[in-house]
Amino acid sequence: MTFPKKISINNFTQILKTEIPKIITFDAYNTLYTTTLPILEQYCLVGSAYGIHANPSELSKNFPQIFKDLATKYPNYGKTSGLAPEQWWGYLIKNIFKPTDIPIEMVNEILLRFEGSQAYAIHPDLLELLKYIKEMHPNVVMGIISNTDPIIFKVLENLGILKYFKDYVYLSYDTGIKKPNVEVFNFVLKDIVKTNPSLNKGDLSNLKRQCWHIGDELHNDMMAAKDAGWNGVLIDRINKSGYLTESFEHAVSDTPLLLRDKLHTNSEESWKISSVQTDLVQVSGREYVVPNFYVLKNLLFYQQNKS
Numbered sequence: 001m002t003f004p005k006k007i008s009i010n011n012f013t014q015i016l017k018t019e020i021p022k023i024i025t026f027d028a029y030n031t032l033y034t035t036t037l038p039i040l041e042q043y044c045l046v047g048s049a050y051g052i053h054a055n056p057s058e059l060s061k062n063f064p065q066i067f068k069d070l071a072t073k074y075p076n077y078g079k080t081s082g083l084a085p086e087q088w089w090g091y092l093i094k095n096i097f098k099p100t101d102i103p104i105e106m107v108n109e110i111l112l113r114f115e116g117s118q119a120y121a122i123h124p125d126l127l128e129l130l131k132y133i134k135e136m137h138p139n140v141v142m143g144i145i146s147n148t149d150p151i152i153f154k155v156l157e158n159l160g161i162l163k164y165f166k167d168y169v170y171l172s173y174d175t176g177i178k179k180p181n182v183e184v185f186n187f188v189l190k191d192i193v194k195t196n197p198s199l200n201k202g203d204l205s206n207l208k209r210q211c212w213h214i215g216d217e218l219h220n221d222m223m224a225a226k227d228a229g230w231n232g233v234l235i236d237r238i239n240k241s242g243y244l245t246e247s248f249e250h251a252v253s254d255t256p257l258l259l260r261d262k263l264h265t266n267s268e269e270s271w272k273i274s275s276v277q278t279d280l281v282q283v284s285g286r287e288y289v290v291p292n293f294y295v296l297k298n299l300l301f302y303q304q305n306k307s
Contacts, residue, residue, distance in 0.1 A: 004243060004283045009298055018231065019210050021140055021300050022199055023192055024133070025168075027179075027215030028146040030262060031235055033120040033159055038264045039063075042119055043096065043110055050106045052097065059096055060263050066095045077149035077173055085149035085173070086111055115151065116158030121267040125275070125293035130164045132297060141192050141199070143168030145185070145213060147178045147220065168192060180224030185213065205229060212300065216262075226286045233296060234289045237274035243281045243289040 026032050035042070040056040040063065047054055070092050074081040078088035090107045113119045133140050144165050146152060150173060156162035162169075170188050177184040189211060193200045199207060208229035215221025216235055225232030236244060277291035280299060290296045 003285075004281050004289075006279055006281050009278045009280075009295060018299070018302075020137070021212045022207065022210040023141045023143070023189070023212070024300070025143040025145045025170075025188060025211075025213045027213075027217070027221050028144055028148060028152055028156075030216040030265060031214060031221075032126060032144070032161060033122045033155065034265045034267045034270060035119060036117075036121050036267050038266060039119075040096075040263060042113060043093065046106060046110050046113060047097070047102065049109075050103060052100060052102055052106065054097060054100070063096060063263060066092060070095065076176070079149075079173060085151050088149070089114075089151070115154045120155060120159060122159055122161060123267070123271050123274075123293070125297075126161075129293040129297050130161065132301075134164060137301070141168060141196060142166075143170060143188065143192065145170045145179065145188055145215075147172040149173040167195070179215075179217075179220040180227070182224060182228035185211075185225060185228035185230055214296065222283070222287050222289070226284065231286045231288070233299070234283075234287075235291075235293070235296070236289050237270040237291060239273075239291070241289060243283065244277065244279070244291055 037045070038056065038060070040059040043059060044052075044054050044056050070088065071077075074083055074088055074091070077083075077085045079085075083091075089111060093107050093110050094102060130142070133142060142165055144152075144156075146169075148171055150171065152171065153162065153169070156165070156169075168188075168191075170184065170191075172178040172184070175184060175187060177187060189204060189208065193204065193207070201207070209231075211225075211230040212233060213221060213225035213230050214233040214235055218234055218241055222232035222234040234241060234243075239245065274292040275294075278295060279291075280295050281289040283289060288299060290299060
């Protein structure tokens with residue numbers, strides 16, 4: 001087979017040779033949930049209530065460098081510097097608005113907003129997939145692998161989806177390993193097998209064929225999972241990668257998703273675009289690009305659906 005190859009949902013059973021998963025992990029931000037409005041628009045929305053009027057576009061330009069500088073000064077969201085993650089993000093918010101000196105009440109309101117449904121939304125196809133796996137494939141272990149901090153637990157709980165992942169939430173904050181380092185996937189696999197010994201029928205390399213990771217970043221998620229011996233899936237709701245077009249002429253295979261590209265998501269717009277798409281692209285033997293979780297469900301469980 002020549003790659004990349006677009007596959008119609010109706011042809012899965014004729015073309016794909018995958019096995020039903022035993023382990024499925026997800027990235028968090030822009031995969032399980034996405035912003036209701038672009039991040040800096042939300043910062044400015046809160047700011048306007050305090051008489052702080054800023055331009056979201058200007059703040060967006062400054063965000064990546066401020067984030068990078070803060071991560072250099074206080075690595076791992078402040079963990080090695082004695083800062084709580086909330087303090088780290090508080091510093092970032094204050095620096096974003098400089099030279100304007102913003103009140104601590106405004107900082108706290110922004111932090112609170114980004115703990116739940118004011119800032120974030122989940123798409124209906126995700127809930128359908130999670131419920132399906134829990135009810136129809138209860139032996140499949142679902143987890144999260146994310147380069148983030150423990151505030152994610154509040155977000156997942158407030159959005160009502162933490163229950164699907166039990167004790168299998170793996171954060172770079174805790175492990176000290178960040179995607180795309182393949183060691184994070186090796187660590188996760190060993191940890192899951194440790195609490196689910198029935199998964200291990202011998203060499204873990206065999207189990208890896210039934211391990212899947214889904215995320216919104218080409219390098220950190222799809223390619224990193226493949227490099228670790230897993231199956232990697234890029235969830236690309238608005239075709240940032242260029243793979244979900246009639247041709248692959250503009251497909252991006254070697255450019256990482258930049259931080260600034262993650263700031264502008266609007267959940268309503270991304271859902272409108274992604275929900276009508278029905279095809280996937282197989283990039284290699286273990287790499288796939290899907291537009292939504294409806295297509296992902298068919299990819300992961302087409303063997304079940306055809307029987």
